[in-house]
Amino acid sequence: MTDTFRPALIVVDLQEDFCPPNGSLAVANGRDITPFINKLLALPFITKIATKDWHPRDHVSFATNHEGKTPFTDFVTISNPYNESERYETRLWPVHCVQGTRGAELLPELHTHQLNQILEKGTDPRIEMYSPFYDPFTSPRVCDSGLAQTLREKQITHVYVVGLAADYCVKNAAIDATKEGFETYLIEECTRAVDTPGWPECKRNIEASGAKVVSMHGPEVRRLGPGL
Template identity: 50%
Template structure:
C-alpha cells in the first residue's frame, strides 16, 4: 500500500494555552512553529484539528460535583459507562477546571495555528456523561457519534481517504494526544507522536506516557527523525 499520511493536531485551544487558559499546559504555545510547519506540508493527505467541545454540565468539571471532593486536578469521581449502556462498568475520572465550553473563546483554536490548512475539525467530548480524551472514542471505548460525543467517526473518515499513517501532535501529551494516538493505532493506522510537538499537563509523566504509547503500537519520534523528515521534505 502506498504511503498516505494524515496529521491530527489535538486541542490547540485557548483554554489549554498560557497565559490565560483555564487548564493551561506549560509551554503549550511553544509547539506552534513545528505544528504550522507540519500543516504547511503538502505530503499529508488529510489534516485534522480536534477541539474539546464540552457542555457546561460535563462530568469532568469539578464544579459539577459536591464539595469537598471536587478539587480540580486532585479529586476523582467514579464514572459509569452510561453511553454504552453498561453502568456496571466504571473507571476513576480526574476532575478538571471548567474548560473548552461549547461556543466560548476558551474552546476556540489559538490564533497562532494556521487553521486555513486544516481540512476537517473534530469536536469531541460533547456528551456530558463521559470523558473523551481520544478523538476516536470515549474513555470506555464507545464511538459516541450517535449519542453526541463527537461530530464524526474519525476512523471511518481516515479509512475512506485511504490513509495509511497518522501523525499526532498538540495538547496535552499525557491525555488527549496519548489517547488519540492509541485510538489511531487501534483503528489500524501506523501511528506516530512527534515528541517536540506536544506538551504534558504533568511533564514528569512523559516517560510513562511514552511507555504506554509504545505498548499500544504507537511510535514516539523526534522532529529530526526519518519519519518526520519524510512528511516535511517535499
C-alpha cells in the first residue's frame, strides 16, 4: 500500500436483531453475508470498525413508543430537540438492539478479534441515527460519533462499507463517508436490504451521492491484496 491508499473497513450493525432466525428486525438472508465480511476482516485495512445500534428502550424509532402505530408501515415526524423548525419523517420499527440485550450483540460468527473498534450509535432516545457518523439534523447537529475525525486522524483515504441493512444504515454510512471526503465503496455481496425490490433504486441514490457500489470480485476490492 502507498500513502495515497489508506483504506478503512466499516462493518455496519451486523447484530442478532437484524438477522434470522430470531432477530426482531431480521433482514432476509442477512446472516449469509458474514463469511464474506470475515474474508475482508483478514485483509490489511488501516483500521476496521464495527458499528452497533445501541438503543434505549424508549427510543423514538420503536413503534411501541407511539400509541396506535405499527412497525414497518407507519412513520413519525422527529423534530430537532434544539430547533423545532428542523424536522424529518422516519419509518417506525419493532423494538430492536436494546442496550445490553442479546439482540444487540454482534453475530458470534463475526471475527470480532480482527476489529480495531466497536462504535455504538442510536443511543439518544429522541433521534433516529442510521448513519454511524451523525444524525440527520444540522442546525444544530444533535449527535456526532466522532467517526469522521477518527478516520482523518488515521489518514484514511478510502472507506469500504458493508453490513446491514443496505437501504438504511449501510446506505447512510456510505453517503456520509462520501460527504466527509473519503473515496467510498459499498460492497454489494456484503449487504442485504430490508426492502429487496427497492434495492436497485436505492443503489442509484447511493451512487448519485458519489459513493460506488462495487463487487467483492472487482478491482476496488482486489486492490486490498491477496486473501479473497
